[in-house]
Amino acid sequence: MTAAKNTRTRTPKDYGPIQTPTALGMPMWQFERAVKAGLIPSADPATGRWPAAVVHTALAEIEQIKAAVGSQPDVGASRAADVLAARFGIEVPADVLLELDRLGLIPEVGEYKDYPLYDGRALEHFDDRAALEKALVDGRLLQRTEVVEHLRVRASDVEHLIRANWLEPVTWVRSGRQRRRSIPAVPLFRAADLEVLLDHPAIDWDAVRATPAGRPSPLAKLSPRQPATASSAPA
Known part of the structure; x- marks a missing residue:
C-alpha cells in the first residue's frame, strides 16, 4: 500500500502539453505565447514533452514570464473593440480594428474560423486616446451608397473611380441576403481615402457634380491605377 502511494505522488520526469501549462498556472493561450516568445523552451522534439527541470525553472520565474506575455489574449475585432470601449x-x-492594424498600433496576428485575431499584448498596452479618435474618423467604413452621398456625386461616378482603382475597398462583408457561408460581396471603403480623393488636383469635382444625368462623367477619363493590394477583392 505504501509503495503504491509513493508511486502516485512521485514527481514526474516530464510534462505533457496539457500538464505543463497546468503546472505553471497559465491558461493555454498564455503558455503558447510564452513558448513562441522563447520565454519557455519548446517541447522536446523527440517526445513532444517538457522535461521536469525545464518546468521547474519556468515555475521559479513564472511571475516575470507572465508579466512579459501579458494578461490579454489575442481576440477578434468585436472583443477588442469592447476592451477599448x-x-x-x-x-x-x-x-x-482594421484602421488600428493599418497603423501598426494593434496588429492582426492570426485568424480563428476565418476571422482575424488582434495582438493581445498591443491591445493591453494601447492607451493613446488621440490615435483611437483619429482612427474612428479616418477608418470609418462606408458602403457604395454612402460613398455617393459623401462625395456628392452620381453612383456612376463612383463606379468610374472603382474601375480605375482610384478608390479601392479595404474589406468586404456579406449582405443581409447572403448566407453565412457565402463569399462576402459588399465592398466597404475607408473614409480617409475619400478625403484624399476630394483633395486630389487631378479631379475637378465641380465639373463632376455639374455633369447632367445621362452625360458621360469626367471621371471616365481617369487613367487606371495599379491596385494597391492584391487582397482588396474577395477570395
Whole structure:
C-alpha cells in the first residue's frame, strides 16, 4: 500500500502539453505565447514533452514570464473593440480594428474560423486616446451608397473611380441576403481615402457634380491605377 502511494505522488520526469501549462498556472493561450516568445523552451522534439527541470525553472520565474506575455489574449475585432470601449469610455465599433492594424498600433496576428485575431499584448498596452479618435474618423467604413452621398456625386461616378482603382475597398462583408457561408460581396471603403480623393488636383469635382444625368462623367477619363493590394477583392 505504501509503495503504491509513493508511486502516485512521485514527481514526474516530464510534462505533457496539457500538464505543463497546468503546472505553471497559465491558461493555454498564455503558455503558447510564452513558448513562441522563447520565454519557455519548446517541447522536446523527440517526445513532444517538457522535461521536469525545464518546468521547474519556468515555475521559479513564472511571475516575470507572465508579466512579459501579458494578461490579454489575442481576440477578434468585436472583443477588442469592447476592451477599448471600456478603457476609454466611448463607443468603439469593431471596424476600427482594421484602421488600428493599418497603423501598426494593434496588429492582426492570426485568424480563428476565418476571422482575424488582434495582438493581445498591443491591445493591453494601447492607451493613446488621440490615435483611437483619429482612427474612428479616418477608418470609418462606408458602403457604395454612402460613398455617393459623401462625395456628392452620381453612383456612376463612383463606379468610374472603382474601375480605375482610384478608390479601392479595404474589406468586404456579406449582405443581409447572403448566407453565412457565402463569399462576402459588399465592398466597404475607408473614409480617409475619400478625403484624399476630394483633395486630389487631378479631379475637378465641380465639373463632376455639374455633369447632367445621362452625360458621360469626367471621371471616365481617369487613367487606371495599379491596385494597391492584391487582397482588396474577395477570395
